Amino acid sequence: MSARPAQPSAPALPEHKSALITGGSRGIGAAIATRLAADGIRVAITYNSSGAAADQVVDTITAAGGHALALRADSADADQVRAAADATAREYGRIDILVNNAGIGAGGPFEDMPLEHFDRTMAVNVRGPFAASQAVLPHMPDHGRIINIGSVFADRTPFGALSAYVTSKAAVAGLTRALARDLGSRGITVNNIQPGPISTDLTSTDTHVREIMTEGTALRRFGTPEEIAGLVSYLAGPDASYITGATITADGGYAV
Numbered sequence: 001m002s003a004r005p006a007q008p009s010a011p012a013l014p015e016h017k018s019a020l021i022t023g024g025s026r027g028i029g030a031a032i033a034t035r036l037a038a039d040g041i042r043v044a045i046t047y048n049s050s051g052a053a054a055d056q057v058v059d060t061i062t063a064a065g066g067h068a069l070a071l072r073a074d075s076a077d078a079d080q081v082r083a084a085a086d087a088t089a090r091e092y093g094r095i096d097i098l099v100n101n102a103g104i105g106a107g108g109p110f111e112d113m114p115l116e117h118f119d120r121t122m123a124v125n126v127r128g129p130f131a132a133s134q135a136v137l138p139h140m141p142d143h144g145r146i147i148n149i150g151s152v153f154a155d156r157t158p159f160g161a162l163s164a165y166v167t168s169k170a171a172v173a174g175l176t177r178a179l180a181r182d183l184g185s186r187g188i189t190v191n192n193i194q195p196g197p198i199s200t201d202l203t204s205t206d207t208h209v210r211e212i213m214t215e216g217t218a219l220r221r222f223g224t225p226e227e228i229a230g231l232v233s234y235l236a237g238p239d240a241s242y243i244t245g246a247t248i249t250a251d252g253g254y255a256v
Contacts, residue, residue, distance in 0.1 A: 016067075018042040018092035019236070020085060022075050022132055023102025025054035027200035028149065031225035032099055032232050033057055037066035039233055044069040044088040046081075046102065067092075075102040075128030076120065078135075085135035095139040097236045100129035101149040103168075107161040118164045125168035126175065133179060133190075143187040145236045146179065148172050149228070152196040152251040158216060169194070173247050180245030189244035191235050196251020197222045218253020 019036050023029040024045025033043045034057065043061065047054040047070060054070040061068035069091050073080040088095055103125045108117060129148055136146075153162060154169040176192035183190060197203070197213045199222040214220055231250055234240055249255055 016040050016042055017096040018044070018088065018094060019097035019099060020044045020046070020088045020095050020132070020136060021099040021101055022046045022073070022081070022084075022128065023048075024099075025050040025057060025070070028195065028198060028225045028228050029099075029101040030057045031229040032101060033068065034061060035226070035229035035233050036097070036099075036236065037061040037064070037068060039237075040066075041097065041236070042067040042069075042092050044071055044084070044091065046071050046073040046075070046084050048072070048074045048102075075132070076123035078127070078131040081128065081131045082135040085132065085139060089139035094141055095136045095144070096141065097145045097147070098132060098136045098140070099147045099149065099232060099236075100132055100172075102128055103149065103151075105151075105165045107159075107163075107165060109161050110163045113164065118167075121164040121168050122171070125165070126171045129172060130175060137183075140188065143241070144189075145240075146183070146188065146190040147232055147235050148176050148190070148192045150176075150192045150194045150247065152194045152249055152255050154194060154247075155249070156255045158213075176247065177245045184244060189235075189240065191240075191243060191245070192247040193228060193231055193235070194247055194249045194251065195223065195228050196249070196254035198225060198228060199223070200225055213254075216254050217251065218256055221252060223250065223252055 024033045025047035033045050037043050058068040058070045071084040073084040150172040151169040153166050179190040
């Protein structure tokens, strides 16, 4: 695991909150990191293979006066996830917010799907959040926040060839409810955001697929990563202190 700390010339860190965002190098994760940093939160992001993109996120945040850290960690590897949490705590003193954003979503026909594909999907999308949540707890003060990024596909499956992905995101919703019970005595809230069609660099460029998904929304458009980041900002803030175990769908009406 390699780490890129905040710029050496940065001033002494004020007593601000800190957040660890898995899969924060691009798309929704990058938008979340940028938004939380704009909220005055010190952020650490993990990445697996997109090192240059992670560096760009860090540069953008630090150029705006924030504090950011990029850590290489495969979310399927519990040891790497734990090391990322420990590195974040060493840099910032504690972890107030965990955003389990890292995920993979490649599909394939069920009858031909290798079990290795299913196992990898579950390892990143379910085992990863489980391991990350365990890893941050020693560093998280009471009344911390854990926010999972699921998918509307956990509730609605409009296409075939998504069996592994849909299963994993349904499991994330269940894990959210269970952790809310387990951690409630410490005042730690655990919530799940289920985005619908969101425009990112990973979104399908197939015009026909995009048209079908757009028509499936009540608002007749894709959402933006910034709209999901705004919801994360709310759940991480004081106004959401009585919300836990909840699944909040942000899908433009895709599931109605």
